[in-house]
Amino acid sequence: MDVQSRPVLELAGLHKSFGGVDVLKGVDLAVAPGELVFLIGPSGSGKSTLLRCCNRLEEPDDGAVIVDGENILSPGCDLNRVRQKIGMVFQAFNLYPHMTALGNVALALRKVQGMAKDAAEAKARAALARVGLADKAGSYPAQLSGGQQQRVAIARALALEPKIVLFDEPTSALDPELVGSVLAVMRELKIGGMTMVVVSHELAFARDAADRVVFMDGGRIVEQGTPASVFGAPREARTRDFVARLAERG
Amino acid sequence: MQDGWARFAFAYLNPEVAAEWGPKILDGAFVTIQLGLATIAAGLALGMALAMLRASAPRWVQMAIVVFVDIFRAWPPLVVIIVLYYAFPYVDLPMGAFTATWLALSFVLASFAEEIWWAGLQAVPKGQWEAARSTGLSHFQALVWVAIPQAVRMTIPPLLNRTIAIVKGTALGSVVALPEILGQATSAMSLAGNPTPLTLAALGYLAIFLPVVILGRWIERRFAWKR
Numbered sequence: 001m002d003v004q005s006r007p008v009l010e011l012a013g014l015h016k017s018f019g020g021v022d023v024l025k026g027v028d029l030a031v032a033p034g035e036l037v038f039l040i041g042p043s044g045s046g047k048s049t050l051l052r053c054c055n056r057l058e059e060p061d062d063g064a065v066i067v068d069g070e071n072i073l074s075p076g077c078d079l080n081r082v083r084q085k086i087g088m089v090f091q092a093f094n095l096y097p098h099m100t101a102l103g104n105v106a107l108a109l110r111k112v113q114g115m116a117k118d119a120a121e122a123k124a125r126a127a128l129a130r131v132g133l134a135d136k137a138g139s140y141p142a143q144l145s146g147g148q149q150q151r152v153a154i155a156r157a158l159a160l161e162p163k164i165v166l167f168d169e170p171t172s173a174l175d176p177e178l179v180g181s182v183l184a185v186m187r188e189l190k191i192g193g194m195t196m197v198v199v200s201h202e203l204a205f206a207r208d209a210a211d212r213v214v215f216m217d218g219g220r221i222v223e224q225g226t227p228a229s230v231f232g233a234p235r236e237a238r239t240r241d242f243v244a245r246l247a248e249r250g
Numbered sequence: 251m252q253d254g255w256a257r258f259a260f261a262y263l264n265p266e267v268a269a270e271w272g273p274k275i276l277d278g279a280f281v282t283i284q285l286g287l288a289t290i291a292a293g294l295a296l297g298m299a300l301a302m303l304r305a306s307a308p309r310w311v312q313m314a315i316v317v318f319v320d321i322f323r324a325w326p327p328l329v330v331i332i333v334l335y336y337a338f339p340y341v342d343l344p345m346g347a348f349t350a351t352w353l354a355l356s357f358v359l360a361s362f363a364e365e366i367w368w369a370g371l372q373a374v375p376k377g378q379w380e381a382a383r384s385t386g387l388s389h390f391q392a393l394v395w396v397a398i399p400q401a402v403r404m405t406i407p408p409l410l411n412r413t414i415a416i417v418k419g420t421a422l423g424s425v426v427a428l429p430e431i432l433g434q435a436t437s438a439m440s441l442a443g444n445p446t447p448l449t450l451a452a453l454g455y456l457a458i459f460l461p462v463v464i465l466g467r468w469i470e471r472r473f474a475w476k477r
Contacts, residue, residue, distance in 0.1 A: 080386045112385065
């Protein structure tokens with residue numbers, strides 16, 4: 001396989017159980033460069049666990065997680081180095097409350113990448129500008145709206161120039177009127193060619209931004225395809241039920 | 251009644267006794283301040299080191315830290331002072347009254363500080379660690395740059411109260427003849443045959459610790475922040 005078409009992220013036979021409960025029962029998934037993969041499924045289906053296995057916030061029990069050609073589960077893998085290639089955006093934003101927006105974005109640049117203060121802050125400002133928050137660099141998280149906080153969190157991930165960004169229900173904690181601003185940033189990223197895996201219930205967003213929709217249930221991938229095929233003509237009964245319920249909810 | 255007040259004033263508010271023994275109390279005040287500052291510095295530094303170690307070390311080290319801090323939280327500080335001062339010379343570790351009091355209070359303060367900061371670290375949401383680790387920070391970097399600053403801020407009020415309570419224990423040094431304020435006052439009292447030095451001691455402690463209490467209140471307000 002040549003470098004161009006090599007998947008940015010590849011999961012093979014991924015297993016994970018918590019206290020005897022199998023949450024992932026052998027998941028295979030390859031994400032191509034620039035692809036936006038949308039992960040849906042009922043709660044408890046393993047979506048979040050899958051995402052969290054991709055940067056080893058959860059330790060998979062078995063299988064392979066290959067990021068940019070490197071199996072990050074291999075014993076010699078420098079996890080802190082490889083994690084810089086994998087941005088992650090959390091449902092609860094998880095901004096550091098004692099630091100400004102700028103400080104949040106610059107922290108890893110300085111401490112992990114060893115950049116000088118000025119250079120790190122310049123890069124952090126650029127990342128904040130990318131999410132439309134250039135004027136909020138000096139604000140603390142508590143002074144920002146939920147949508148703004150989540151965009152700062154996205155900037156924090158972007159500043160490290162990751163190969164892929166994982167979004168774990170990025171809009172679920174937001175008031176409805178703030179969801180749009182975050183989705184707009186994600187759309188911009190997609191246009192800019194960022195590879196993304198998104199766990200979310202924002203169907204409308206999935207319809208027009210996702211390249212592929214993956215439906216999970218019971219720790220397995222049940223069905224996947226284009227948004228039109230998965231939402232419009234699901235093959236599996238479980239997918240049909242879930243999509244119908246999602247559609248009802250709006 | 252009139253008579254009672256006069257006798258009280260002669261005993262406790264005697265200007266001649268105060269003038270004669272005031273300088274001695276002042277000497278004691280300097281010892282108290284030195285000991286207090288040394289205790290705060292050593293106690294908080296050791297407490298932070300223990301909390302960080304407990305957050306990073308293997309299980310048996312964690313257990314050892316818990317045993318250490320539980321023992322020093324259980325022992326009355328006075329007992330620790332007396333043991334260090336009277337017993338340690340037998341194992342060829344003789345120490346002066348200042349060192350014994352300083353060590354004892356530092357261990358006690360370190361133990362309480364460790365426990366308070368540990369509780370603060372436990373209260374830092376797991377998501378903070380995950381965010382930090384997901385950007386490539388090591389466990390130690392996440393601890394230093396993300397978790398500890400939050401734990402420290404959260405625990406300022408209990409830590410200040412505990413620190414003030416323990417540093418006031420410098421007065422216990424008088425038991426091992428440390429010439430701090432209370433020690434000076436009690437010896438002056440017996441030499442003068444008048445308890446006015448005690449009044450001076452009370453005023454001396456106020457002069458030292460009231461500003462600390464007020465400073466503590468200011469720090470609490472200054473560093474309170476909304477999540």
